[in-house]
Amino acid sequence: MFLTDPFFWEVVISGLLAGVMYSLVALGFVLIFKASGIFNFAQGIMALFAALTLVGILTGQLPFAHVWDALFGLGAHHLYDPPVNAEGDPQLWFVALAIAATLGVMIVLARLVVGIVLRPLVGQEGIILFMATIGLGLVLEGGGDLMWGSNVKPLNVGLPDNAPSDMIIDATGMFLSKLEIAAAFVAVILVAALTVFSQYTSMGRALRAVADDHQAALSVGISLETIWWIVWSVAGLVALVAGMMWGAKSGIQFSLSLIALKALPVLMLGGFTSIPGAILGGLLIGVGEKVFEFYIGPMIGGATENWFAYVIALLFLLFRPQGLFGDKIIERV
Amino acid sequence: MNLTKKLVLAAAAVAFTAPLAMADLVFPSLSYRTGPYAPNGIPFADGFEDYITLLNERDGGIGGEKIRLVECETGYNTTKGVECYESVKAEGALFIVPNSTGITYQLIPKATADDIPLATHGYGRTSAANGDVFSHVFNFPGTYWDVATVIVKHMKEQSGGSLEGKKIALVYHNSAYGKEPIRTLEENAKKDGFELMLLPVDHPGQEQKATWLQIRKERPDFVTMWGWGVMNQVAIQEAAAIRFPMENFIGVWWSGAEQDVVPAGDAANGYKAATFHNVGTDYPLLDEIKKHVHDKGNAAGDGSHIGTVLYYRGIMNALWAAEAVKKAQEMTGKSDVTAGDVRDGYENLVLTEEDYAALGLPNFTVPINVTCQNHGGPGLGAIQQWDAASKTWSLVTDFIEADRSIVDPLIAADAEAYAKENNIAPQCK
């Protein structure tokens, strides 16, 4: 009955594309968990923060404008007018510059996080570090909004819009969003780059060494702090990409930080320590929840997507407690 | 446990919250400038605040009494909303604008017991339109049920006078707010012979692919939406992505602000939404606000929202409240009125087109004539449409009257059930 439905394949493919978007967020979690054993709850908020910063730089917004206004009655809200092309879109070189600048901000942020929050907490239990990242999330959430304001901001970086691609409609009759197809490409490039980075560079090897065994890595002269800094910076990059992709769809606003909740079941399913797991998990969750919502949802009242992903992951874990590709959990007394 | 420490802190806190003994008119603003719904909350709060600043700057308040604005941040969250209610009550609030259907439900019994009017213009509990039972709630100029039938009427007109055999989908925020119109639409479906499809979207609503695929599969002729926050922006994008004809997609009056359509860009062109007031920036009141408020550097927020839909909503809320206070001053003959007096003011509020023109808003909104029985107002709504190229809304219909034959029996039944559940005697003679 499913296979003959002309919509079935469209549901599956749009589920796959949605899954890629989830994977983008989940990747950030995996990177940090793998390298430092920290379950970084602030990943979603980092995506929001990165996207807000990007838009702020792109539009020449004055940081903390609202605060200055309230404290000193300063009326200024803009620092500069961004260079635009004939259609009123920002120039491409300027977009690239803004992205690079945002990445710089994320790297500085990573340095601060490692230096101020994580260093004093080395060796604490996982749950304590998890809590610390929630605290960090609150700081970024409040700080980000203070800095850039709580209005919804359209993101204009030359990404394709959410409209369906005509070519695909003509060829297959399916309506697939250009934005999501672009996101899928970006995700592929990102994963490939991350793989190359961790497999073929010396930095990447050090990273994997730390992931395998902190103390052994330390004893051969790898600086844990530097590695963590790099990992958090890379997670910042992933957050920026995820924030851009999600933000292009809904505008940059506070709700963006809630996408983390969509990534958690992906993590469970794929395993906390596996990059391919995050991708495959995202795809499975995306397809599963879309098919369920589409076929079963109307019978039980709909709006099932929020919990169904967790239920799939839960059922799956009952059979494989470490997720699809997670490291086997070895217990010793 | 360390209760002493807590009590010390508590005592410190009470010192801060102790009501200031001033004879001002206290206008509370339960706003939400933070959190997931902030993009909608900010322009509303700015409009509300600017109008009050205008009254203070230009007229020296109302009837010679200065207005004191007490703002309290709810984050669109009921817990904080109730806390805000208690704190503005302690400040001597003359009325409450809860700015959230969820908070309204919590406050109806509390505010009634405390004799403070609740002004929920165009949202909240629909059956509160029955003033006989809900003595302290005012939801004029129209309720969710009114606007649901207005939207259906507009669809009927669009499809040539009959909806027989048509299919209408309701995409709604899965909360008390979103569920409000379901019963009315079900009744209306029986009357007009259309088929109703219900499609809930959970908070926050960033992923709606499956919902819109459903729409593409079932091919409803019209879609209406009860959305809020990010859900609106995503829904409009997704509707465009499945190439749903935008003129057949009509949102409620809370799904039709600039914030909802701008992020979607050109895709949003032609999207419609209901409204209970006109659009545009061509009103004397705005000039007054610019002159007396913005030019003096007293604008609320960053001042960038002036003239937008939700900004006007804020103005309308402040304006109706101010008029109710004026009415109360007239009725009691004293200038420092109490919350109970303002309730009476609301209940006797009459505003005609001439009154609005005198206030600087000619041809702007619907006349109000509140009576003891009817707190729901005229129940009129117009349809506005978005033009993505010029980034403006424009009204495409006149104000349409709600289908009273559907709404009134539903209100009567629901109010009666509430009265019975809570042993409320009718207040009107």
Added chain:
Amino acid sequence: MFYREAGEFKTTYAKDGATFPISFDFWRFWILMAVAFVLVPMVINGYWANAVFLPFLVFSMAALGLNILQGYCGQVSLGTGGFMCVGAYAAYKFMTAFEWLPVPVIIILAGFITAIVGIGFGLPSLRIKGFYLAVATLAAQFFLPWLSSKWEWAYNYSATGQITAPERTILGVPIAGPQPEPWAAYLLCLTMVFIFGWVARNLVRGRIGREWMSIRDQDIAAEINGVNPLMAKLSAFAVSSFYIGMAGAMYFMIWKGAAEGTEAFSIIVSFDVLFMILIGGLGSIFGSYIGAAFIVLLPVIFKNVFVGMMGWPTDIAELTQRTFVGVLIIFFLIVEPHGIAALWRTLKEKLRLWPFPH
């Protein structure tokens, strides 16, 4: 100086194992209770009840519940909001179906219903551990409120899915519903929290509490030593959910009077309760209370200072407050990862020796 322990001799084992072995602590505790039970109800008003005391008591109860599960049995849970939702809707059904049931009985019955649901969601804990379990409990967090919004029987087929508590009285004083008498509502909640705090204290130092703790410390070792992990984990889930369910019932019937599952019991609630026990102190009954006080009071105090005293715009105040809370959480974790309760213990040890530190 503060503690004068000279002359305190413990002559029985029971005395040695007492909750307050030092008579100063013992008296201080009872004086506090006297203040809480007698003085506070005399001065309380609507603002204090609704903004400070009732949230504190409700969340203390929830924090006690979560602390039993997480602090004593080591099972990480993010499903607190979902279980509170069950408690609230169970209370609603009991209230409307059996109008004669007294409020405290309803609270306890709601707790039992939640305990049953909790056992169901506790079953995966036998297979799944650590963060995987934490994320798995989110299934409860998202599923249960969703169910409450879709299962029409649960909200008596009302138009909006909102549940509203009808008024209930004890000896003619309104105690539950839309507008309970502040002092009466406070006293009822306080009594419940006091009784069940006492129960929790005695549970965790008894046989079952020791079983939980051995599972927490090393579950395989515990199993070898003859602790049945199935019984230990499920009993922890049951007791924990019982407390959390009662908290949900109190939240709905006494504090709020109306609720909507998906909004009132969202994931934010789960995180708040988790903050409470982590900041207060894992595996400490006292920590549950102090953590609840911290998380409930901090925003209220900040709000009053920033907006009330310093006249800041509300949005800046709110965002600054959020940032501050985040900073404070990180600060506490760095200074004392085991929470305020551990900080308090250290302080007390110092005070006992003061002014002679050696």
